[in-house]
Amino acid sequence: MSRTATVSTIVASIVAFSSPALAASDEELAHSSDLMVGAFRCAIYAHLFNDLKEQQRLFQIGLKAVAI
Numbered sequence: 001m002s003r004t005a006t007v008s009t010i011v012a013s014i015v016a017f018s019s020p021a022l023a024a025s026d027e028e029l030a031h032s033s034d035l036m037v038g039a040f041r042c043a044i045y046a047h048l049f050n051d052l053k054e055q056q057r058l059f060q061i062g063l064k065a066v067a068i
Contacts, residue, residue, distance in 0.1 A: 004059065033065075037062075039058045043062065
């Protein structure tokens with residue numbers, strides 16, 4: 001498993017077990033999680049195509065979605 005996939009799995013696990021108390025609503029939480037998963041998934045594809053710049057950009061989008 002690549003480093004990006006491993007980190008993505010860890011971050012997704014942390015988000016799944018963290019408290020949603022900071023989210024304004026269930027809809028906002030669902031949108032943030034969809035954005036995070038999509039960004040990490042695309043970052044993995046960018047890694048597979050050796051596009052380091054795009055991988056890093058997408059990974060940062062995923063991380064920012066976690067912080068929402």
